[in-house]
Amino acid sequence: MASARIGAKTLLITLNMDHIAQMSCNPAIGGIAKGQVVREIDAMGGAMGIVTDSASIQFRMLNRTKGPAVWSPRSQCDKVCYQRGMKLWLEQMPQVDVLQSEVTAFLMDNGKITGVTNQFGDEIHCAAAVVTTGTFLNGKLHYGLRNFPGGRAGDFPSNSLSAALGEQLKLRLGRLKTGTPARILAKTIDFSQMARQECDSEEERFSCWSAGHSPALPEAVRHDLPCYQVYSTDETAEIVRRNLQYSPMYQGVIKGIGTRYCPSFEDKVVRFPQHPRHLLFLEPEGAQTEEYYINGLSTSLPPEVQRQLIHSVPGMEHAVLSRYAYAIEYDFVFPDQLERTLRIKSCDNLFTAGQINGTSGYEEAAGQGLLAGLNAARIAQGKSPVELGRDSSYIGVMIDDLTTKDIIEPYRLFTSRAEYRLVLRQDNADL
Template sequence: MFPEQYDVIVVGGGHAGAEAAAAAANMGSKTLLVTMNLQTIGQMSCNPAMGGIAKGQIVREIDALGGYSGIVTDKSAIQFKMLNKSKGPAMWSPRAQSDRMRFAEEWRLALENTPNCDFYQEMVSGLLVENNRVIGVRTSLGLEIRGKAVVLTNGTFLNGLIHIGEKQFGGGRAGERAATGITEQLRDFGFESGRMKTGTPPRVDGRSLDYSAMIPQPGDERPEKFSYLDTPVLQRQRDCHMSHTSAKVHDLLREGFDRSPMFNGRIKSIGPRYCPSIEDKIDRFADKDSHQLFVEPEGWNTVEVYVNGFSTSLPEDVQFKALKSVKGFESVKFFRPGYAIEYDYFPPTQLKHTLETKLVENLYFAGQINGTTGYEEAASQGLMAGINAHLRLNEKDAFILQRDEAYIGVLIDDLITKGTEEPYRMFTSRAEYRTLLRQDNADLRLTPKSFDIGLASKERLKRMEEKERKSDAFVNFFKDTSVLPEAINPILERLDSALVKQSDKMFKVFSRPKVKMEHMLELEPVSGFVEDNDLNREVLEQTEIQVKYSGYIQKEKNNADKLQRLENVKIPENFDYFKLKSLSFEAREKLSAIQPVTIAQAARVSGVNPSDISVLLVYLGR
């Protein structure tokens, strides 16, 4: 049934698995995607949206590297918003509502149109390992499929257990069975595992809702998109809506707390801190008598609606009674109740920065198996695992993104260096260099790197270079061109900004906080330059950021360069920290467990102090 041997076998067809398979195949590896259900490739198991705070930056980075998530999102979007637009550009975060069915369809079609990518539908129940090196997988039917590298992206399926009130049953997702066998085998190899929890809200019939009682949440007037390629821009959009819980709703929910698996001890694992269930919210924030609910359509044509903010594992009758007391939901009809799910994960400190495991060669973990939560976090890990599996098989250098190069670099370094005991979610605050890691410049940061390793296409590189050339030329135009007082002062006066008394460089005037690109375009030389050089909105935005934030950007680059010196100080492999008695005992323990590759990584390990780093530097002759 199968070739003698695949290069890369990817287990799981969610966001991590789909990106891993696409990356490995596009780089030239003969790739097999094995999943329990080929109809759910790229399935949005939870909310029908991509992006958001920091997550939107990750989707842009995936796209810049040559991944598919941004393209698929643009092709299936029903609404687009740029969040945090009132703040600085480091905080701007793109987010799109997607048509759930079209999203999965576009992913399936994208992979089917990817050369080198084969598919097989069955459960993988174990790994084939010889001499601490993975050589393939074994399926539940007993088939052995040989592969030089394996990427595990099992999501919530490893020994998945679904909870609804006092009922519990095995499953990796509603209507789908759990995956068994892999956890037990990995433990036998010496891997440490744990349990995590996540949850999802009820899905309801939009025809039963009274939208006139809710607050409309429209998309942007001038919607943007995720991909840097020529994907479609939304011409029409669907509104989301907002409603609120109330003290009455909370009281009705509390009536079911004695039957809640969260409170009666049935669920022992930890759920996502920043996406808690509704019962967790009203328990932890007892002083609040109202919480926001976002009512999100599941697509263009379906009536199914996602009730964002009402994630719950309470009994279905309690869910129904409480939701009926929410404004606009008085006549609500359920498609299905919310539920919680517990699943196995493997603490990611057991991985290298390539996402290869330390214990078994050529075995990679990506996504929720590493303790993360979120489509975007999973997709980015899948992409990096697929890339590095291909590079290792071809005896090429590993592809590792640093913390000042990408949010993906921050995410993976946090996981490998610090580990996580609760579902990890990316935030802009986790990045030290977020002024450098903006959503607008992901292509400038990452496309050349991806092109060099053979993933990003020539077309991507050409588009990026054109954007860079045009924005650099426009910045230089502002630096080189002066503006007369009589031309700029009427604009400054209107903006209540200090007038200029003599001719001044446009760059200096444009740097003022109140002066925006739209104001500079009122000047004939500027509008003429834009027209003559055919500058699009993307170039105008990039230029404005480069002008207005040049000082901050340069300062952050300098700080990153200083830290890079420590990234260049390598620690010998399998270094014996216990022989350095000057290190604190905690440092010796933590560093021995994690085995950091560089001094900079060692400095980020929890429990390692500056004095410990000094000891290491002295020992290493620095």
């Protein structure tokens, strides 16, 4: 959308059109530092803030007890509404076409990308390309000691493209790991044993633009759904300790490095044995679904152990799992091979954005995607690419960190990473 907005004819190639903007993990946008990024994306004309406002089922401003520099907006979203809204807007966007297929290799001439090929044998020519593969590059899903190829649950991985990046383009690839909790059904939860968490009383939005800036998007039927807080128990921790021999992470089956700031539950139990309990949040997946996301209970233990863990938590003694938790390993490109424009140093017209650059999170990916799309279009138009500085945006902080620091785990933004955070705030991104 960013490349199309500045006049470049753009083709989006994706494995499954119905999963464009699919929220693979928590259906929430924003949070600490991430909310600032969404406001920056919105200030530059990006879509994330507007679609979030349409799909929001609960809005909260985090860190209100602290100074304004670290206040961070966050919306729990209806994940189906968000996905449909982004897909619809994309399909209506002038200069954008969408093709459902798998890219398998690059077309090259004198070290430059001249196009891509897909599994159908199509040769699609281009003046610049952006690769945004998420967790799909050589993706492998882990459920206990069982593992399956996949980009996420229900989706095929992208294996040929990983080989093309490593063998054809000679890029250094690494391996990272992330995961997601189980989902459970509302009718089997006793919410009376949990603390209810309401949305903010003041109505607030992510986007500073008027409604006329976007087409009519699907709207969540409610914007005031509550979340719930509950603590795990000693029994929950004991179940983990009894079953560590079935953990792919602790048995060496998973080689990728996980994110320090969103650890699996078994990691919390092992690394922080002094804490007898851990805070969990039950968050709705949407206004028209009965599924709840258990924030804080990410695990790669087998399904039979997952049931024991969840049934040991107050209010979830009889919970029915609708989707199992899992861990996922995937390939990424070491981002020291990138310029601050997100262009690959060894290839003048190839850009990468999102988890392929070693980041985590929808917001970090969206910020990179906007800049990469903008710069790919500018290169195609014969113009010089744009950089964002650390002093002007959280997106600039992230990209500077990625291109200058070692990536030893999936990168996540925090307000503490921005030395200019007193002036880079969620309330002045438009200015």
